[in-house]
Amino acid sequence: MNMSVLDAITTRRSIREYTSASVDSRQLEVLLNAALQSPSAHNDQPWHFTVVRSREIMDDISAEASRVYGRDLGDIFYAAPVAIFISYEADSNWGFLDSGIAVENIALAATGLGLGSVILGYPLYAFKGHRGPDFEQLLEFPKGYRFAIAIAIGHPARTKSAHESKPEKVTYLGE
Numbered sequence: 001m002n003m004s005v006l007d008a009i010t011t012r013r014s015i016r017e018y019t020s021a022s023v024d025s026r027q028l029e030v031l032l033n034a035a036l037q038s039p040s041a042h043n044d045q046p047w048h049f050t051v052v053r054s055r056e057i058m059d060d061i062s063a064e065a066s067r068v069y070g071r072d073l074g075d076i077f078y079a080a081p082v083a084i085f086i087s088y089e090a091d092s093n094w095g096f097l098d099s100g101i102a103v104e105n106i107a108l109a110a111t112g113l114g115l116g117s118v119i120l121g122y123p124l125y126a127f128k129g130h131r132g133p134d135f136e137q138l139l140e141f142p143k144g145y146r147f148a149i150a151i152a153i154g155h156p157a158r159t160k161s162a163h164e165s166k167p168e169k170v171t172y173l174g175e
């Protein structure tokens with residue numbers, strides 16, 4: 001798909017329903033390249049990307065996130081065929097922010113490929129519980145890294161309208 005960056009920014013939506021179609025390895029490579037090309041403070045690249053296509057792992061993390069959160073969150077991955085977990089170097093000043101920039105690069109690249117995605121903070125709860133270290137190991141986070149954010153990706157099963165844009169959130173000063 002040939003889409004301008006602005007088109008990708010304005011048409012990206014959080015997609016919470018996916019078809020059963022898989023995301024192929026060529027598409028995944030595009031997404032991970034987009035992630036790896038993200039800017040980072042001092043070019044430290046203090047992130048790691050774990051691509052998860054295992055439903056079993058996603059179900060386990062989903063159930064544990066609900067347990068720790070204290071409420072049934074349902075499938076926090078929305079039955080997406082793939083999720084990418086971003087972990088960051090815990091000692092890094094900017095690693096969490098850098099990871100946020102990288103996850104948006106992935107979301108925009110997914111839009112450009114005609115895929116849907118949703119950025120996911122809920123998996124954090126699974127890492128906060130007593131099984132957190134086991135999940136960090138299972139997802140092969142490098143030593144000293146912790147969960148930052150995840151993103152589910154797949155083929156959208158429905159469209160979604162844009163969220164309300166709030167111009168009052170912007171202040172212009174000067175001429």
Ligand SMILES: Cc1cc2nc3c(=O)[nH]c(=O)nc-3n(C[C@H](O)[C@H](O)[C@H](O)COP(=O)(O)O)c2cc1C
Binds near residue numbers: 015122
């Ligand atoms: C840091 C972050 C964490 C989020 N976590 C979740 C989540 O766990 N589950 C979910 O369904 N959506 C999650 N979202 C998606 C937001 O709900 C969504 O971006 C917002 O409602 C605006 O909708 P839009 O993305 O379609 O414009 C998250 C978004 C961000 C930026």
